[in-house]
Amino acid sequence: MRIDPYSLELFISVIEEGSIARAASRSHIAPSALSRRIADLEAAIGVALLIRSPSGVQPTEAGRHAYASARAIHGRLEDMAREVQSMSGQIAGIVRLHANASAIVGFLPERLTTFKARYPLAGIALTEQISDEVIRACLDDRADVGISASGKTPAGLDSWHFADDPLMVVLPPGHELAQADNLSFAEVTRFPLVALQAGGSLDQTLKEHADAARLPLNVTVTVNSFDAQCRMVEAGLGIGIVPTSAASAFAGSRNFVRLPLRESWGSGRTLRVHAPRKSSRLKAVQALIDTLIDSKG
Structure with a gap:
């Protein structure tokens, strides 16, 4: 055979x-x-x-x-x-990187460009997943490196700060809240919301804080990407809560007003790099981690 x-x-x-x-x-x-x-x-x-x-x-x-x-x-x-490849002394080979959407649209492209410039023999196999699945892939050793918005680091993983990515509210210019300097979560929930995919870290965060504050979420439509979410807001179907990275990428035109979410859990949102905890790592994996956590690029 x-x-x-x-x-x-x-x-x-x-x-x-x-x-x-x-x-x-x-x-x-x-x-x-x-x-x-x-x-x-x-x-x-x-x-x-x-x-x-x-x-x-x-x-x-x-x-x-x-x-x-x-x-x-x-x-x-x-x-x-x-x-x-790692034993050859060169930094080469494929690194399996899993990342959530806000990392991919916001901060990752430039740092991957830096990585490729430094280590041209190394490649990246990038998979987009929601934050919980990023963590699971690292725990299962299906990913060498992960980037998520998860605030908890399970046993078995190492974790480092990647980027600050606070939450913002995106609204059409004519919305009655558009003239505010910032918005509380209670103010936002008075209006129809365009929500992002169920099960993601942002969806879980909003539902947890809505439940804790006993605030109803009036979700008018649910979509699976930040660009679709911003497009629905632009069309007037509701307002959205998105990371700053997504607001910059998809709601940067004059068709939107972007306002900070006042809550500490929104302003303090960060993205983190994760990797399976090991006594030693492949050279390319460690090189990618070092590049990702170097805020100077």
Whole structure:
């Protein structure tokens, strides 16, 4: 039986995408070539791994087991390559970085540019996730480095300050609160809100403080990105509470008024870098951490 790592990588993509076509696009390979690779993999193993239909693909029972094993094998191969590259004395290899949306739109691009300029042989595999999932990925060792808005650092992780990112209120210019210098949370909750994805750190923070203050949240629409949130505010569907990074990126035009949220839990919001606690780290991982926590870039 001969099973090559590339076929396993393609199989993983097919399962995660649920489609031969989407997996082919993700892996930059022709769908027909990818399909042949999967057929060869099934022939080598001797069982069907996929249930194919016009709407996509699903794993068989054997396929689910194969996917879990393939992920583990692929991870070990990546670890081996990174460790060998690290032993060469050069800062090289791929660093797995998971980050929340506000880090990605606000502060990360410039610091990654600095990192790439300093260490051209090193690469970044960046995954956007909500803050809780960033923490989980670091704890599970699926991420070498994470950036989140989580205020708690679980045992098993090291953590450093990354950036201050206080909360702001974004409003259309004609809104009745637009002339204020800053706004309390109680004032904001009197009006319809455009909310961001349920389950994220910002969503959890607003719900926790609304519950504590016994303030109802009048959510008129929920969206999955800061740009969509600001677009809905611009259209007059409500007002939004967003990090300063997002307000600068998506609400920087004259179509918006941006006001600080007066509460200490809003003005004190920060982003933090996390990494699995280890006695030693790969050179590229440590180099990325050092670059991220260096506010001078």
